[in-house]
Amino acid sequence: MPETITATVTGIDPLSAVMHPDPYPYYRELAATRPFFREQRLGLWIAAGPSEVAAVLAHPDCRVRPATQPVPAALAGTAAGDLFGRLVRMNDGAAHAPLKALLMPMLAAVDPGVAAQHAAAMAQMMDPGEHAHAAMTAASVNRWLFALPVVTVAAVLGLPVTRDRGTAVEVAQQVAAFAAAQSPLADADTARGGAGAARWLGTWLDASLSSVAADGPLPALQRAALAAGIEAQAVAANIIGLLVQACEATAGLAGNTLLRLGRNPSAGGMPLQGVVARVAQDDPPVQNTRRFLAADTGLCGHAVKAGDTVLVLLAAASTSGLADDARAWTFGHGRHACPGDRLAQALAVATVSALCARGAEPAALARAFRYRPSLNARIPHFL
Ligand code: HEM
Structure with missing residues (x-):
């Protein structure tokens, strides 16, 4: 055979x-x-x-979910299950198309340069400041990979993460906990953590929506959703969903870019955008x-x-x-294709730049790492 x-x-x-x-x-x-x-x-x-x-x-x-199990068994009946069940990523047909049609142009309209500015500002805010360009530890690199893209998406959306470091760190941790609970490898503790995170994020978003930046994209999204008859809870779940989608995959893209830079010193001479685009294509963070x-x-x-x-x-x-075209399959294709593909690459560039500017050394990182346990995401964990 x-x-x-x-x-x-x-x-x-x-x-x-x-x-x-x-x-x-x-x-x-x-x-x-x-x-x-x-x-x-x-x-x-x-x-x-x-x-x-x-x-x-x-x-x-x-379909994106089994007909008999719209929500993974470990999450069903919890706040994490309710959130999961409303994500466009996890729905087909009528529960998917109208909201996806609003999210696509909203994310496509985000200027990568503006996203980079938000990332630089968030990086400065997240900076504890004590290392002043001494080499960053592997542990802080791992933390930054999972935090900076998420809080940057939140900032791009106009959510209140820009005022204090504590809120930004907390949002990033809760998003990572919810993302981890979606894995089929999640144990009971991780699933419980995901339910707690979904509750926390739901409450935080509710409280935040009244004070989102008026010039950000969310007020227009909410108005368009209302006009299209999409329920407010679905909109809220999918706003959280954007932070969640940004979490692991972007951590993987930035992490795999650090590996590429560490293994090929010559790549360090290329524009970082180009390195990230190549990594997205030939060492992608979402493998299946x-x-x-x-x-x-x-x-x-x-x-x-x-x-x-x-x-x-x-x-x-x-x-x-x-393939007869150069499309990076990394971002999917067709109905469920990733609406955040350009933003994701800008976030990965910004994250790698922020890390290197703070003393992260790709060559040293590439010498000691393992991949995080996963059935679909290729994300290095530096040791
Ligand atoms: C390197 C980072 C990223 C990678 C590799 C990635 C990859 C993907 C892939 C492969 C899919 C399709 C899944 C499928 O068809 O089964 C997807 C869907 C999605 N992605 Fe991304 N993504 C990334 C970052 C982001 C970011 C930053 C956002 C938003 C801020 C985002 C938002 C979404 C959403 C909302 C969907 C669901 C679309 C739908 O089901 O219609 N992604 N992503």
């Missing part, structure tokens, strides 16, 4: 690839030789070729996403059944060299 042979030859499978030191030869082989197949051991269909990845993401019966079949149907020449799951290897499509 080819599946078994590949697994034993390389000691890698489509899930362990996420944390593998170099999964790209394996991804290229899959994309070229088995672009769509059933992985019996994992109980998943695997889409690895660019056309197959595009076909799955475009198929009307391929999933789709769940809502009906028996044909997909990429195979008969698939309602309830089946497809693991969509975005990173394989992106690095296969087979």
Whole structure:
């Protein structure tokens, strides 16, 4: 069986690839030789070729959640489950399209230069100030990766995080706790932490919405949502959702950029935007996403059944060299494609610059790290 042979030859499978030191030869082989197949051991269909990845993401019966489980079991019935259940990212059809149609232009209109200014201001505020350009510890680099992009998105949206360091740090921690609870690897404590974080974020946002910057994008979003008949709770959940979406993936993009800079000193001479764009394409932080079949149907020449799951290897499509356009699959494709792709790259550039300006040394960081345990996100944890 080819599946078994590949697994034993390389000691890698489509899930362990996420944390593998170099999964790209394996991804290229899959994309070229088995672009769509059933992985019996994992109980998943695997889409690895660019056309197959595009076909799955475009198929009307391929949904972002299983029909029988709109919210992960560990979160169901908690504040985290309520929040999760309202996210555009986790819904299809009527619960997705109208709000997505408002979020797309809102985020596309964010000027990357303005986002960079917010990031620089937030970095200064988050600065405890005592290290004055001495090398940053790995632990503070890890903290900054998870905090700066999130509080910058909050600042871009006009949320009140710019007044004091305590609020900014707290918001970042609560967002990270909610994001962590969404992982299928989350244990009971992490799931409980996610529920507490969802409650905290909901209360904070409620209190904040009355004082958001009038010239920021949120008042217009709320007015447009009201006019479109979208309920206020869905809007609030998705504002929190933007902070959550910015958290792990952007930490991964900035972290993988630090690795790239540390391993290739010559990359340090290139404009950082270019390095980040390359990393997004060839060492992406989001390696895969999933789709769940809502009906028996044909997909990429195979008969698939309602309830089946497809693991969509975005990173394989992106690095296969087979795509006829240069689109970074990293940000998805089609109905659920990431509306924050440009902003995310600006945030990663700003985060890496802020860290390097504070004495972070990519070469030293790249010598000691591991990947955080994850089935889909490739995020270095520096040691
Ligand atoms: C490097 C950073 C990022 C990466 C790699 C990334 C990647 C992705 C991917 C792959 C998807 C599609 C998931 C799927 O189809 O299953 C997605 C969706 C989404 N992303 Fe991002 N993202 C990043 C940063 C951001 C940021 C900064 C924001 C907003 C501030 C954002 C907002 C969203 C939203 C709202 C969705 C859901 C869209 C929908 O379902 O219609 N993302 N992202």
